[in-house]
Amino acid sequence: MTATLAIENVSVHFDAGDGPRRAAVREVSLAVAPAECVGIVGESGSGKTQLFMAVMGLLRGGARGSGAVRFEGRDILGVPRRDLNRVRGSKLTMIFQDPMTSLTPHLKIGVQLAETLVSHAGLSWQEAERAALQMLERVRVPEAQRRLRQYPHELSGGMRQRVMIAMSLLCEPSLLIADEPTTALDVTVQAQIMDVLRAVRAASRMAMVLISHDLGVVAGLADRILVMYAGRVVESAAAGDLLAGAAHPYTAELLKCVPNLWGPRLARMPSLAGSPPDAKTAERGCAFAPRCPRAAERCRVERPLLRAPEAPTRGHEVACHYPVAATAVTA
Ligand SMILES: Nc1ncnc2c1ncn2[C@@H]1O[C@H](COP(=O)(O)OP(=O)(O)OP(=O)(O)O)[C@@H](O)[C@H]1O
Ligand code: SF4
Ligand SMILES: [Mg+2]
Known part of the structure; x- marks a missing residue:
């Protein structure tokens, strides 16, 4: 089955005059199937918006995207704006x-x-x-x-x-990308908008990408959740598997802050101590190491690649040398 959206190895860099280019998104790959809702979570600056601005051909201000993006099987990254306009605004x-x-x-x-x-x-x-x-x-x-x-x-x-x-x-799009659609709204209105999106999904085969720094917003709607950190995907799993057994220490830390996992609201991202690396920082080892309770020497020198954890559930991937054992995270 052709994916509605296939993102392969996409990076976004900003020109920084004479200095080194800033990397906002680093080698991200993901696919969204027809009718699937994929949630993207990560704290501010992790590259969520820039990744999908690249997908939409909307990068601005010295930002340049690389890699491949296919929408319903057709290459769309780097195609002339006139051609992209035909799909953008109607199908995408x-x-x-x-x-x-x-x-x-x-x-x-x-x-x-x-x-x-x-x-x-x-x-x-x-x-x-x-x-x-x-x-x-x-x-x-x-x-x-x-x-x-x-x-x-x-x-x-x-x-x-x-x-x-x-x-x-x-225009009955095949894919709707919703970037923080409820962040500016108060809690009651947020819930109403999420209900509208849920009803829209139930009534069509439209695929959806739901971007948020709020795991609670994403958990209520997504089939699959991808966690981004410092421009990379660090964990990807079916929503239920991720919430019940996060393998990446970053995801696990986030879930620890959750007062009641199945309650109406989950924790907001910025509750974690420390801050993510600046996009200017050259990459060496694991970007999460300075904040990670499990960090060891290897983490500081060798970058972990995305792969299945030791006790994987289908489609679960994590980028970590020492993933958290698959234990259910509860309140
Ligand atoms: N015009 C720009 N010039 C240089 N760097 C930029 C520019 N716009 C964004 N960035 C950098 O790109 C990185 C990713 O930004 P992005 O907006 O994608 O983050 P985000 O995950 O969407 O955050 P938020 O939750 O705040 O919306 C950040 O480190 C940011 O500093
Ligand atoms: S690779 Fe090391 S520093 Fe990075 S998340 Fe895993 S244990 Fe933590
Ligand atoms: Mg954003």
């Missing part, structure tokens, strides 16, 4: 933490939604307006008819994020 879409960055401030919501359908799906204005209304209702926007005539600044943050989700779903 991304939503961000701040929906204002993607909404046009001086256009009414209805016009923005309908325009997407007219330009990408070739609908008439009348058909597009009807479809826009239906989509707002589908993402549970109350008083949808009235919202169509409002401007983005007249809506709350949660309502704007629903509009963004509606806009990204209009």
Whole structure:
């Protein structure tokens, strides 16, 4: 079966004048199957956004991506913008933490939604307006008819994020990349948006990448979770396996902070002591070594590669010389 998205060996570097290039993402590979939801977690600066900006062809400010990205079997990394635009915005879409960055401030919501359908799906204005209304209702926007005539600044943050989700779903995409979709919202609204995403998944075969620094957000929706640290994937497993038996000491430390694993909220990432290495730092050994309770001499000189832990469950991979034994982590 062709993966919806296949990322192979993707790195992102920033030019830094005369100095060494900064590595934001280092040799990441992952695949997303049709209808699958993959969660990406990692603390601030771990490279989550830059990785998917590279996928979307949206890298800016001296950032350069390398490696291979295939969307439904077609190479998309480095293809001309004109060709990429054909899939981006219709079959491959991304939503961000701040929906204002993607909404046009001086256009009414209805016009923005309908325009997407007219330009990408070739609908008439009348058909597009009807479809826009239906989509707002589908993402549970109350008083949808009235919202169509409002401007983005007249809506709350949660309502704007629903509009963004509606806009990204209009052309029935094969893949939705949601980058911290609930981070700017209060807890009640976060839960509502996650419910909307859950309902959208249940009603379609759309694949999803859910990016968050909040393991709780990802755990509630993802089939598989990848943990990123300092630009690399350090652990990858089915969501249940990762939450019940993390093998990487970083993931295990994060889970230790969890007050109640199966409760409504899990720990937020930044509760871990110390800070990750700067993207300018040259890589030697394991990037997590300065913060790792299990670090030994080997960790400081030899970089651990992603591989199955000693007692693997299917598809579980970890980059660690001394992984944590498969013990269930509980409250
Ligand atoms: N314009 C830039 N110039 C240089 N380095 C940058 C630039 N933008 C991002 N970076 C670096 O790239 C690395 C990865 O950033 P990225 O935004 O992908 O992290 P993230 O995991 O999405 O974090 P967050 O949870 O805060 O969104 C960081 O170390 C950051 O300093
Ligand atoms: S390789 Fe060593 S330092 Fe890195 S996570 Fe594993 S035990 Fe810790
Ligand atoms: Mg980010």
